[in-house]
Structure formats: structure tokens, C-alpha cells
Amino acid sequence: MDSGIDRPDWHLGDETYRLFVESVTDYAIILLDREGRIATWNAGAERLRGFSEREVIGRDFFADFYWQRPGDAKIAEILHGSEHRMRHEVEGWCMRKDGGRFRCHLVLQRIDGGTPAKTGFVVICRDRTQRYSAEGASRRSEQQFRRLIGGFRDLATCTLDQVGQINSWSEALERMLGYGSGEIVGRAYAELFSAECCRLGLPSQALEHALREGRLRQTGWRKAKDGTQVYASEVIDVIRTETGEHLGFSLALRDVSAQAATEEALDAARRALFQSQKLEMIGQLTGGVAHDFNNLLSAILGNLELGRRRLPADSDVTRFLDNAIVGAQRGAALVSRMMNFAREQEIEVRTIELPALFKELCELVAKALGPETVIQSNFPDRLAPLRIDPHQLELALMNLLINARDSMTKGGTIRLSARNRRISAGTDGFGEPGRYVQLDVTDDGCGMDAETLSRACEIFFTTKPPGKGTGLGLSMVQGLVDTVGGRMSIKSRPGRGTTVTLLLPAAPSRADEVFAGDELETVHVQAPLERKLRVLVVDDDALVLMNSAALLTDLGHETTALSSAEEALTFLHSRSSRRPVDLIVTDHAMPRTTGLELAQVVRSEWPSLPVILATGYSEDIVEGNGTVSARLQKPFGIRDLRAVIAAVFEGAEAGNGGGVATMPPHASSAILS
Numbered sequence: 235m236d237s238g239i240d241r242p243d244w245h246l247g248d249e250t251y252r253l254f255v256e257s258v259t260d261y262a263i264i265l266l267d268r269e270g271r272i273a274t275w276n277a278g279a280e281r282l283r284g285f286s287e288r289e290v291i292g293r294d295f296f297a298d299f300y301w302q303r304p305g306d307a308k309i310a311e312i313l314h315g316s317e318h319r320m321r322h323e324v325e326g327w328c329m330r331k332d333g334g335r336f337r338c339h340l341v342l343q344r345i346d347g348g349t350p351a352k353t354g355f356v357v358i359c360r361d362r363t364q365r366y367s368a369e370g371a372s373r374r375s376e377q378q379f380r381r382l383i384g385g386f387r388d389l390a391t392c393t394l395d396q397v398g399q400i401n402s403w404s405e406a407l408e409r410m411l412g413y414g415s416g417e418i419v420g421r422a423y424a425e426l427f428s429a430e431c432c433r434l435g436l437p438s439q440a441l442e443h444a445l446r447e448g449r450l451r452q453t454g455w456r457k458a459k460d461g462t463q464v465y466a467s468e469v470i471d472v473i474r475t476e477t478g479e480h481l482g483f484s485l486a487l488r489d490v491s492a493q494a495a496t497e498e499a500l501d502a503a504r505r506a507l508f509q510s511q512k513l514e515m516i517g518q519l520t521g522g523v524a525h526d527f528n529n530l531l532s533a534i535l536g537n538l539e540l541g542r543r544r545l546p547a548d549s550d551v552t553r554f555l556d557n558a559i560v561g562a563q564r565g566a567a568l569v570s571r572m573m574n575f576a577r578e579q580e581i582e583v584r585t586i587e588l589p590a591l592f593k594e595l596c597e598l599v600a601k602a603l604g605p606e607t608v609i610q611s612n613f614p615d616r617l618a619p620l621r622i623d624p625h626q627l628e629l630a631l632m633n634l635l636i637n638a639r640d641s642m643t644k645g646g647t648i649r650l651s652a653r654n655r656r657i658s659a660g661t662d663g664f665g666e667p668g669r670y671v672q673l674d675v676t677d678d679g680c681g682m683d684a685e686t687l688s689r690a691c692e693i694f695f696t697t698k699p700p701g702k703g704t705g706l707g708l709s710m711v712q713g714l715v716d717t718v719g720g721r722m723s724i725k726s727r728p729g730r731g732t733t734v735t736l737l738l739p740a741a742p743s744r745a746d747e748v749f750a751g752d753e754l755e756t757v758h759v760q761a762p763l764e765r766k767l768r769v770l771v772v773d774d775d776a777l778v779l780m781n782s783a784a785l786l787t788d789l790g791h792e793t794t795a796l797s798s799a800e801e802a803l804t805f806l807h808s809r810s811s812r813r814p815v816d817l818i819v820t821d822h823a824m825p826r827t828t829g830l831e832l833a834q835v836v837r838s839e840w841p842s843l844p845v846i847l848a849t850g851y852s853e854d855i856v857e858g859n860g861t862v863s864a865r866l867q868k869p870f871g872i873r874d875l876r877a878v879i880a881a882v883f884e885g886a887e888a889g890n891g892g893g894v895a896t897m898p899p900h901a902s903s904a905i906l907s
Contacts, residue, residue, distance in 0.1 A: 262359035284331030412459030606645030618740035641679025688878035773821040799827035822849035
């Protein structure tokens with residue numbers, strides 16, 4: 235059929251070529267002249283588009299059949315482009331004659347024969363609808379799988395390639411470790427480990443073991459983006475094809491930090507209980523040995539006295555026997571004190587004279603402290619008697635004196651002083667109005683910083699090396715003071731020693747007589763902070779946030795509660811023209827931005843604004859390098875909160891990190907037992 239157009243001179247009459255082109259039905263093979271008009275239209279093109287050859291010959295292929303707009307820049311480039319743009323390949327949606335759509339993959343090759351008659355284009359089209367649908371289904375399936383995996387709040391997943399590089403990363407892992415998918419995909423699995431673990435080759439060993447055995451279960455520390463460590467339970471599975479070809483690894487991780495911390499605390503409690511049981515056994519053994527030794531001393535004393543009675547008065551041996559008797563009597567007195575000190579008994583509150591009790595305790599104290607420690611005591615003549623259990627007070631004094639001795643590594647002087655005090659107004663935690671005896675125990679030791687001071691009375695907290703202390707000493711003293719309605723406070727500064735002050739109720743029987751003869755100060759006791767603070771509380775746990783805010787409000791402070799570090803920074807910046815708050819109390823383990831990171835921003839923008847970090851993680855996990863003002867151990871109560879706030883502000887006033895703090899019911903002196 236003659237279409238009235240000039241066909242390119244490509245030897246189309248060649249029978250072999252014609253039969254080849256017309257026999258192809260899976261591809262549309264179309265020849266265009268140099269202006270883009272259709273010159274040939276094979277059976278594959280008719281099947282694909284629905285138009286017969288008679289309907290399309292001579293029509294503009296780009297205007298009528300190409301899915302882009304006529305005059306598009308790409309079309310002009312195809313028709314008149316330079317030699318390096320001889321080929322054009324594209325895929326998109328095309329319309330059939332009946333209006334149906336199909337996905338078309340099109341390749342257009344420019345043919346330049348040197349003359350207009352031999353210049354034109356070859357177009358090859360193929361239907362890719364089925365493949366495109368399959369690829370779309372695969373993509374949707376993968377997206378659904380990712381959403382399903384990402385829905386697990388406590389199970390985080392990722393995949394690795396054959397050499398251990400990360401090629402997928404779930405949202406749960408982003409929450410757990412802080413890395414976004416865009417910044418971690420393509421990096422090595424080993425980057426989730428510490429430098430020490432990498433030096434030991436642990437990441438590669440884990441993948442080799444999984445490849446060899448098919449699966450590996452392990453637990454260990456993984457490095458988060460902010461540098462903290464997350465203790466995780468991890469399962470590594472090998473991914474293989476149906477033919478056994480190794481494609482990579484799949485990892486499932488679960489954060490078990492809280493579980494590990496609980497188990498660690500339980501182990502510490504077990505160790506402390508075992509140590510306490512050993513101490514109890516030693517006490518019982520001491521009592522038994524002292525009892526037997528006392529019997530031996532009784533026999534020695536009796537025989538010495540009998541022997542002396544039988545000697546003449548002018549015998550030279552008499553003076554040696556007298557010395558032996560004095561030594562045995564002192565030994566008997568010491569054993570008697572040990573027996574009273576070691577025995578178990580119910581609390582027996584009675585009236586005692588503090589100077590007389592300490593005088594009886596001195597010899598035992600001197601033996602316990604050693605020759606390098608000197609004790610100086612200063613008790614006034616008219617000191618009011620105490621109403622307290624004498625044995626419990628002896629034990630408390632022994633703990634305070636031993637703590638003071640241990641804080642002075644090269645020896646030194648411990649000073650004990652006492653005085654009468656009348657308190658006319660009391661507040662919660664500072665004693666009821668009344669008459670008291672104040673006992674101060676002061677050492678020249680290493681002292682404590684604000685953070686150590688805030689934790690001093692925590693049960694089992696100690697700064698001594700393992701095996702050197704139980705962390706029970708000051709908590710026992712605090713318990714005694716609470717029992718009798720007194721008060722304990724600690725004043726300490728690094729390098730300048732420690733003073734532990736006990737405020738103990740005076741016995742009413744003789745208090746009137748003693749206090750009447752003295753010109754005594756009247757102490758109006760008030761809270762450690764003389765002004766109401768504006769406190770910003772930050773915690774992602776709604777229950778903890780509400781509790782912390784309630785405790786601070788109960789302490790008389792004005793509180794603003796926010797649930798994230800981002801909200802806190804927005805709040806602070808919105809009031810940047812003036813200091814918006816006096817104190818920040820923030821949780822550490824919060825998503826996206828931790829409490830420690832918040833403290834670092836606050837320190838850089840508001841250097842004088844103190845930050846207390848509340849956490850249940852260990853000190854090394856949340857080491858702030860001086861960024862935070864103090865650390866508050868979770869769980870905490872109102873007395874812990876009051877004590878750490880007092881320590882922070884009094885330490886700031888002192889200018890050296892030390893301070894005076896009214897300690898919570900569980901607190902220590904310099905080096906803690």
C-alpha cells in the first residue's frame with residue numbers, strides 16, 4: 235500500500251528481513267523516517283497497540299503514539315540530537331486503541347546513513363505490565379514486612395550482607411540505639427561494638443560462628459549513637475537461598491539492660507546479705523570467744539591474787555604480780571566491752587551520760603583505730619543526758635570513727651565535740667521543737683564531692699574497695715537517729731575533711747536543770763533552701779514525671795513538668811531573655827535525646843543552671859564529665875530529693891563541689907563503710 239510518504243532506503247524489499255520483522259509478535263518493531271513518521275508497523279506492534287498497519291503508516295509516532303507531550307525537549311533531542319545521543323531508552327504507561335493501558339518499555343535507535351534517504355529511527359517496544367505488577371507486589375510485600383517488623387516495640391531487627399555490612403535497619407533499632415536508617419545502612423556490623431570488642435575480634439567471630447552453626451544466640455553490650463552502652467540479647471540467623479547459597483545474616487535484638495540491672499542489683503544484694511551474715515557470724519563468734527577468754531582471765535586473776543596473798547609483803551616478786559594483775563584486769567574490762575558490743579538484744583532506750591559512755595568506749599576504740607589515729611574529745615561539764623539505747627549509740631560511734639579513720643590514709647586526728655541546743659521551730663526532717671544534744675565527729679580526711687555526699691547514706695553504697703566495706707554503716711546510724719526522733723547531717727568538701735553531726739534528743743528528767751543554767755542559742759530550724767525554686771522536671775515516663783513533680787511541689791517548689799528533652803529545650807529557648815528556671819531534674823534514658831545530652835546543651839547555653847540527672851543506670855554508663863551537677867539514684871524519695879538539691883546548691887555556694895546536706899534515710903562520711 236502506498237501511504238504517500240518517502241520510506242527510508244533500508245532495502246525493505248529484502249524478503250528475509252521483511253519475513254523476520256513481520257514474524258516477531260512479542261515485540262513491536264517500528265521504522266520511522268527522519269521526521270519521526272511511521273514507515274513500517276509489524277504484527278507485534280499491531281498486537282501490542284491494537285492499530286493495524288493501514289491505520290498508522292505515515293502518522294507522527296511521537297505526536298500520536300508516544301506518551302510524552304509533542305514538542306517535549308526529549309523528543310526534540312531525539313530527532314535533532316548530536317551523535318552521542320543516538321539511543322534513547324524509557325519506560326512508561328501507553329494507551330491501546332481500545333483505551334486500555336499497558337506498561338511499555340521502549341528503545342529508540344537513531345540511524346544516520348549519511349543521506350536523508352538513509353536516515354531515520356528504529357523503535358522496539360515490549361509489554362512489561364506483568365513484570366511491573368510483580369515488582370510492585372514484591373515492593374508492597376517488602377513494605378508490609380518492614381511495617382510488621384517495625385511494629386514490635388521490644389524486638390529490633392536488621393539484616394547484613396555476606397561480609398557483615400548492614401543493609402536494612404528497623405525503627406525499633408533506631409529507638410534502641412539512636413541510629414537512623416540513613417546513617418547506619420552500609421556501615422559494618424562491627425560499628426555496634428566497643429573498640430575493645432573490635433580489637434578482640436568479637437563481631438567477626440560471632441558472624442563466623444553463625445555461618446558455621448546456622449544460628450548464634452548471645453548477649454552483650456552494643457554501642458548506641460550517643461556513646462552509651464545498651465545490654466542486648468541477640469539472635470543471628472544465616473540467610474540462604476533454596477540452593478544453599480549464602481546471602482547474608484538476619485539479626486534480632488532485645489534490650490535487656492533493665493533486666494541486667496535488676497539481676498546485678500539482686501547479685502549485689504545477695505553479696506551484701508552474705509557479707510552481713512558473715513559479720514553476724516563473726517559477732518556471734520566474737521561473743522563466744524570473748525566469753526571463754528573472760529573465763530580464762532578470771533582464772534588467771536584469781537590465781538595471781540592468791541599467789542600475791544601468800545607472798546611476804548617485802549617480797550621482790552610482789553611488784554611483778556601487781557603489774558600482771560593490772561594487765562589482766564584491763565584485759566577483762568576490754569573483753570567485757572566486746573561482749574556488750576557484740577551481743578544481740580532488743581533496743582533498750584534509757585537515760586545515759588554521753589561523756590561517761592565515750593570514756594568506757596575509748597579503750598576499745600583505740601584498739602580498733604590503731605596508733606596512727608588520734609582522738610580528741612571536747613564535752614562540756616553541763617552536757618544534758620541523752621534518752622537513747624547505749625549499745626546502739628556505741629555501735630553508731632564506732633561506725634563514724636572507723637569511717638573517719640579510713641578517710642585519712644596517712645593517719646590524723648578525729649575530733650568529737652558536743653553541746654546543748656534548743657530548737658524552737660522545726661520542719662519536716664529536721665526534728666521537732668525541743669532540747670537536743672549535738673554531737674559532731676570531724677576528721678581531716680579526703681572529704682566528699684556533692685554527688686558522693688548525696689548518696690552517702692544509701693544502703694550498700696560504699697567508696698571503699700571490694701571486701702573493705704559493706705555500705706551499711708551510715709544507713710545504720712541514720713536508722714538509729716530516726717528511731718529516737720533526731721537528725722543527722724553531713725558537711726564535707728573534697729580535700730578538707732568531713733563533719734558528721736548527730737542531733738539527739740535530751741533526756742527530759744534532767745534537761746530543765748541543765749538547760750536552765752546555760753545561756754543557750756535559740757535555733758529556728760528551716761529547710762536547707764531559703765527560697766522557693768523554679769524547677770523544670772523532664773521524664774518520658776508519665777507516672778515517674780507526675781511523681782517527681784508532686785515530690786518537688788510538696789517540698790515547696792514551683793514545678794514545670796515536660797516529657798522530653800526537646801520540649802525542655804523549646805521551653806528554655808522561649809524564655810531565653812531571662813533565666814527561666816533555677817534547677818533542672820531530668821531522667822537520663824529518654825528516646826531521641828538523653829538526659830545527659832540535654833545537660834550538655836544546658837551547660838553550653840546556660841552554664842550556671844544546675845542539672846540533676848536521675849537514673850537507674852550505673853555511673854560509667856552516664857558519666858557526664860562534669861556536665862551534670864549531681865546524680866540522683868532511682869528509685870528515690872522525698873528525703874533523697876531534698877538532700878541532693880541541698881547538696882547541689884550548697885556546693886555551688888561553696889564554689890568547690892562540696893556542701894552541707896541533710897541526708898536521706900539510707901547516707902556516709904568520707905570513705906563509706
